[in-house]
Amino acid sequence: MQLKMHGPLTAADLGKRLGTTGEAARQQLMRLGESGLVVATSQRSGVGRPRQEWSLTEAGQTRFPDTHATLTVELLDSIRSELGEQALNTVIAARERRTGNVYAAAMAGCRSLNEKVEVLSELRSAEGYMADWSEQEDGTVRFVEHHCPICAAATACQGFCRSEMAIFRMLLGPSVEIRRDEHIVNGGRRCTYVLSETQ
Structure with missing residues (x-):
């Protein structure tokens, strides 16, 4: 651990x-x-x-869980081959809406970026992402996910990673710039995001 x-x-x-x-x-x-x-x-x-x-x-x-990896990848491949890429995008968009709504409700009382990131970290950790965050000396916030429980799905379909970035942008608002520094799917040890307020 x-x-x-x-x-x-x-x-x-x-x-x-x-x-x-x-x-x-x-x-x-x-x-x-x-x-x-x-x-x-x-x-x-x-x-x-x-x-x-x-x-x-x-x-x-591999000792850390990759939730139903094989079945998930098979289902994604089936949706893509039987129903087409657009159907797969529709499924991912529906997941994005549901997740975004749950996260937004949990963040309803948050005002500052730090408050939002703290709640996001708790939510993601509860889902198996082993998330944490810290304030940096330059004023940015570093949000880290040490594990990806949907790594197999995200590797098979990059739409999941795009969708998660879209959720973060929606939750944190247009005044927060998000940059991904490390990416597990691309060989990184973890997924790391640098958050900075632009206004």
Whole structure:
């Protein structure tokens, strides 16, 4: 969970996060490495020996749920092949409307960008996206989804990613610019959005 949420970590860093020693964390990482769930890489930073950072392998990533991935992809392919691309777009648009309405109702009392992002983070985390957010020194807000529970569907149909971006834009309003920095579907470790108020 720590490697999924925070990316590559040394055994010492992981030990601190777990409230144990770096050596205890290293032993656990070695066992996970033997199972093929994590891998260590050497990172040079200045003089001295390189530090060893641990990260999840592809097998490790699969330990996090991808909700009904195979069935979802099959259904999307069937809609596309039997009914056409427009029908698939109609289905995605309907999902976008429903999700947008649920999120908008939850955000009804929010006034500031931070309030909205806090609610969005809670909603997305409840859906399995492992979301969090933080204010940056430059005044922007960084919204991060560490996991994508619909990754297989989004990979099979990019319309889901476009739809989610449209939902975020609708919820946060025209005065908030949204830029996606990292994208799981395109090989990123997570989906990261930079939010900035333009007015």
